[in-house]
Amino acid sequence: MWTAFKNKGVQPLLDAVVDYLPSPKDMVSEGVKEGSDEKIQIPNTPEEPFAALAFKVAADPFVGQITFCRLYCGNLSSGSTILNSSKNQKERIGRMLLMHSNTREEIKEAKAGDIVALVGMKNVTTGDTLCEPSKPVILEKMEFPDPVIEVAVEPKTKADYEKMGQALGRLAQEDPSFRVTSDEESGQTIIKGMGELHLEILVDRMKREFKVEADVGAPQVAYRETITKDVEVDYTHKKQSGGAGQFARVKMKFKPLERNSGIKFNNTVVGGNIPKEYIPGVEKGINSAAQNGVIAGYNVIDFEAEVYDGAYHDVDSSVLAFEIASRAAFRDAVAKAGPKLLEPMMKVEVVTPEDYMGDIIGDLNSRRGQIEKMEDRGNAKVVSSVVPLANMFGYVNNLRSMSQGRASYTMLFSHYDVVPSNVEEEIKSKLA
Structure with a gap:
């Protein structure tokens, strides 16, 4: 926690990178040719065409946006394009x-292996590949991951x-795992991230770097x-x-998929019962309703939607009509x-002296x-475990109390899983 929040322990971490991680010269990078899935190896040498990965975007008070890049070759x-x-x-x-x-x-110049900050990039975001225009390539x-926790933030003054x-726009540009949305019903600004600490750090930066005073709701x-x-x-x-x-008429099949599959859409319409120009409306309606x-x-996630038949009218059908139809079909199907x-x-991984093992496992x-x-x-x-995020709020204080401050833990997102029926009823009653 203190490394991220208070800049503690950064030097030992960097020393460990030098001491334990392999040299870039010993590693072969991989990428794919633009427009295909063909994998290619990218030698880490200055003689090859230029390729770099933008691994961080940051706002700078003096020069505006700067893009941190690692040159692979x-x-x-x-001044170059x-x-x-x-x-x-x-x-x-x-x-x-x-x-x-x-x-x-x-x-003025940088070569393979260098890490540099570029000024003047207009549309580069974290994870983008920069390369020679004549030799396009996309690095790994x-x-x-999608955010798993959210809080409401309310500014104190106009x-x-x-x-x-x-x-928040600047912070979201720097961190792709941080999202900002607006609640349509309440009008509140909702920020989403990967954990309590993640959002605490971003709120602290908002107050400290951008001088914004705001009230923050419960996670x-x-x-x-x-x-x-x-x-x-x-x-x-029909209207x-x-x-x-x-x-617009749509005949559709819906089926569940494995966890972390997302949303899949298939069009198997034959015979022109739904003209192909209306199919994007069907897909848009599904994604919107989900x-x-x-x-x-x-x-709604982890399902496949297939449109296999339907009907249209020469005058009254449109992309919008098929979007409305697929939205309604989706809600009927999900119910x-x-x-x-x-x-x-x-x-969740807890590192602890043996004396506290029993209490920690029980907790x-x-x-x-x-x-x-x-x-x-x-x-x-x-102790390695998998725990619902809903039950991990405030865990750091409990762990300190149980171990007299001698245990530590790390927490990473694993997957989504079905909520037990009794817990689901509790959640629905709270939202009612």
Whole structure:
């Protein structure tokens, strides 16, 4: 916690990187050719065409946005034009900086292996590949998980309201795992992240760096919903109001998928019963309706939607009509498909002296945790478990109390799992 929140322990961490991690010269990087899935190896040498990964975007009070890049191969000069192959957009480098802690040195050239900060990038985000326009390549992509926790933030004054919007926009640009939304019913600003500490740090930065005063609500778990049965629906949307009306009929199949599969859409319509220009409307309707489940209004995930038949009208049908029809078909299907509430499950690893093992295991079990393994690490014991995020709020204080401050823990998102029926009823009663 203190490394992230108070800048403690950074130097030992960097020393460990140098001492224990392999040299970049000993590693072969991989990428894919733009426009294909063909994998290629990228030698870490200056002789190859330029390729770099933008691993961090940050706001700077003096030069605006700066993009931190690691050069995998080739050379780079300030003023040159490069290709953002992730977005297929060209960018021109304004200035190039070599960062030394809190000081910076402007440089004209960089080579493979260097880490530099680029000034002047307009549309680059974290995880984008930058490369030679004549030799496009996409480096291994960075995966960013969906947020699992959210809090409401309320600015204290009108001036804070204006500054808060800009601050949250900057922070979201820097951190792809941080999201900002607005609650349509309450009008509140909702920030979402990967854990309590993650959001605490971002709120602290908002107050400290952007001088925004705001009230922060209690953390809320980002639940999800899913289906458990295969269903078919046949829905017709028909509306007539004097002039041109609306008509769309969709026949669809819905089936559950494994956890972490997301949403899959298939079009198997044959014979032109739904013209292909209307299919994007069907898909858009499904994706839109999936943002508001039937149990408690959470996002619906891990299902496949297939449109296999339907009907249209030469005059009254449109993309919008098919979007409306598929939204209604989705809600009908989910209500019949055994909807279930899902909760984020976290991998929790506790390192503790042996004396406190019993209390710690008992506490994890009381939090609906599942103990996966126990092992030795030097003179300490390590307890690995999977625990619902909803039961981990305030855990750090409990752990300190149980172990007299001698135990520590780490927590990472693992997966979404079905909420037990009794817990689901408690959640629904709280939301009612």
